[in-house]
Amino acid sequence: MSYDEKPWLARYDRGQPEGITPEFDDALSMVRATVARAGDRAAIRYFGRTVTFTELDRLSDAFAAGLAAEGFSSGERVAIFTQNVPQFVIAQIGTWKAGGIAVSINPMNKARELTGLLADSGATVLVCLQSLWRDVAAGVVPGSSVRTVLTTSELDLCGDPGASVFAGVERLDCAGTDDLLAFLERHDGSAPPPVTPRPDDIAFLTYTSGTTGPPKGAMTTHRNVVFNAQTYRDWVGIGDDDVVLGVAPLFHITGLVGHIAITLLTGAPLVLMYRLDPALTLDTVEAEGATFTVGSITVFIALMNAPGADTAKLATLTKVYSGGAPIPPSSVQAFRDAFGHYIHNIYGLTETTSPSHGVPFHAEAPVDPESGALSVGVPVYDTVVRIVDEHGDDVPVGEIGELVTAGPQVVAGYWNKPDETAAALPGGVLHTGDVGYMDADGWFYIVDRKKDQINAGGYKIWPREVEDVLYEHPAVREAAVVGVPDEYRGETVKAFVSLRADATTTPEEIIAFARQRMAAYKYPRRLEILDEIPKTVSGKVLRRELRGGTPA
Template identity: 60%
Template sequence: MSVYDERPWLDRYGQQPPEIEPAHRNALAMFRAGLAQEPDGVAVRYFDGVLTRAELDAQSDALASGLLAHGVAPGDRVAAYLQNVPQFLVVLLAAWKAGAVMVSVNPMSRARELTYLLEDSGARVLVSLESLYDEVARDVVPGSAVELVLTTSELEHQTRHDPRLFAGTERQRHEGTTDLAAFIDAHRGQVPPPVTLGPEDVAFLTYTSGTTGVPKGAMNTHGNVVFTATVYRDWARFRPGGSVFGIAPLFHITGLIGHIAVSFLAPMPLVLAYRFEPAVVLDALAEHRPTCTIGAITAFNALLNHPDFTSDHFSSLTSVYSGGAAISPTAEKRFLEATGLQVHNAYGLTETTSPMTLTPFGTPSPVDPVSGALSVGVPVPSTVVRVLGDDGHDVPLGEVGEIVAEGPQVVAGYWGKPRETEASLPGRSLRSGDVGFMNDDGWIFIVDRKKDMINASGYKVWPREVEDVLAEHPAVRESAVVGVPDEKRGETVKAFVSLHAGREATPEELIEHCRERMAAYKYPRQVVVIDELPKTVTGKILRRELRGS
């Protein structure tokens, strides 16, 4: 059966389960342990700005005291509508110190999306960038439950403003809002009363992408956060003495755990660069010399393809992980050739508080000889991963089914949605919606999203397999494969492809490339070459936006 037992694997590769310190009953205690260890240590580097752990503690104390004075009570929600700025960490810690729950809001959210998130979460406080308040939130807040709006600027905590990101950016004051820095200064020196947070208390709400309905607020608990941060520290080797580069958005579960939480735990500095702009990121890597990071392979590819890239940009890194988007064996090889580093795979969802499987540090992921898929790793310790058939029973090893996970990282449920919780998280066992298989050694291979399967003349075609074959063509930078209606076949395979700069390939050439390498029912009958594929802010390609193209 496709049920993973970690013990033989741990013995074979010399890995140990993550070691969770008894004092770390919640994520706030995790931060405070790092603070006690090195109070003057750097918590955040943001361009030329530095925030120490002691100052981060003092600012979050003041903000928490102010929130409590304004009536925020334990369990209330505080929404953060921010880019990758130091204030994100201040808000997160302050929410915890007030006994509140932080609501993580995608800064790309527009009025309709922000309206839904504020309404669904019932947030009483909104902390927003001034620019986002001006563009979006000012029209949304009046109809919401928000009682206090604190605004801040991306120009805070730095003096050298990069013209590539901040040209023309000025401070903006808006009626009905309070400046975050002034609010903190007004409560400077105040310390909130002790708060009791248990492992099952919700640390933050992270909203799913809503690809199969409205977004749902996953209730990531303090116990979830502590466990997965420890996995990154111990298994991925995000260790003290180095620093972690925040290439993923902080609002996303990867950024919340693989950047913020592990930087609290290690402890080590977190390097931020506002948002992903390849040239700016390359300069930040060269300036700050981080030792570890995790991001989407699409982001890494953008760096490798930038004209300013050299292998020296990655020379300080010792541990590089990728999650959020599938990696092809070709992409893994190109990364190794370009940087000299092994990019390790990680796989998880919002509902698993980041990783549920991981390629242990220093161990290359195997490639399945039949499908050509690169493994996403083995289940992390204390985690049970199963592969289930349509009948709900375990399938034999090597057979394809839905990936299901149970473990300390699985969320308690969806905020205010008991029916959806029971459907996707029955008994706190996550039905991932991803289809894959497990080999004899416990390695997990993801085939695709269950809903993306193409039925061509009665044959199953998984887009991921076609995309991996397209990736082998030297001109192809990225691809996305979807099923489109076809009178004869029911559905047929259509590929959207973007090319490397300076390379050329015709649709006919790409179709022939696939036809020579795949069964007749699998290769794409239609190929469209476009400049850029649509993506989420975390780098996932949006197939749904291509289906009607």
């Protein structure tokens, strides 16, 4: 069987075509269509404050008109350096209306990282939380390409500034910047010059997490955005009667597409919570009637371990997807035991504009009987994924190789990095760096990243398989495995775990647990218990910190 055959279509009939016809050429046309048909509906809900689509349209018009008045030109970049607040969405749409490219920046970044991203993107406008201006950006912007700084508070556009998540937050005076709300008020009612992006124009620069080197700006086009917005809608069955829960960071490709773009396409409101707080998230789902979300498995593990977690809290959240980090089968079962809902796997990269694979909504992912890995699903619409060896040749079904992806969601390349683009995207086909295999029924499994394979005395070990076994231990909340130097074996397996609340155990006991369940060369010889496993904000384990012995 070849990799472009799709045997799952008959077996898991979703009543949907194999491909989809794009309804829009660009993300801005998608926005305008939703405003026209659903203007009075809620676009964003933020602690009791509702922003309708009409209001969002007006505010983003003012943003674009203000940029034009400042001399902003088509193709310039606007860096957005905030948490999950409504201002992020306003700035993003306003940037498109001004003919610009939005650059989303991780709010956890420090001065060194921000300096690099502003220099790489050449951003001329920075939209920044007041606290991030004070703590990070004020010392970086002088000398950069940025000429306009708009600061805002997480308390702006908020209906309940006394919410617990805002403890210690206060409005700040940011000298030398323009207040975003004042900027919008000055230009309220002004219409920016008309803009209609072309399908292959860049909508975002979405920076990779930098876990394998300096971050690269993936050039996400308008075509990419509208295609995968439709993919989420049709794959999951999301309509304007749904409520989208924004648990993923908006700067991340999952938040950009699986939260913002799906709202802008369907007219379903997006519920934002500033930053993730598990107890607050449980209460918000119950209060807002949230029905759909997509986030890393660490989010769902946190919800299971939050105070007050019970079935009633998440009763409405029936459409649950997880991506961005490997999902242990035991965590899927534990979540269903706790809340009654199945977590559907979804898989993609920054370079695939979120999903390239997913578990059909009415199906459940199989678990490989040999490795214990949970399938990441099947390729989504119009997407062909091959498994290849080191020479680029297809390997037989069931054998391990690198995933190579072609489809309308694959990005145009990396910003100002032609060599890296040629290496990772030859001919526009993405060599993912992820290692996995496809079974005879067309289900795909991710084993690990190429670089994470451990070689212990000639035996090849994938951290993912060891981690899945560790997650079966009743005391383990999270687990991460790396290879560390060993005088005898060259490299050996070391595990790091965090424990569930009130759980007690020892490293020796967990090692013994794993030893009983794994081949002798696979189980961890060393194990360390941490309060938290170091991760990126999107949920990916920072293995290089663990290898270096400096977990944060």
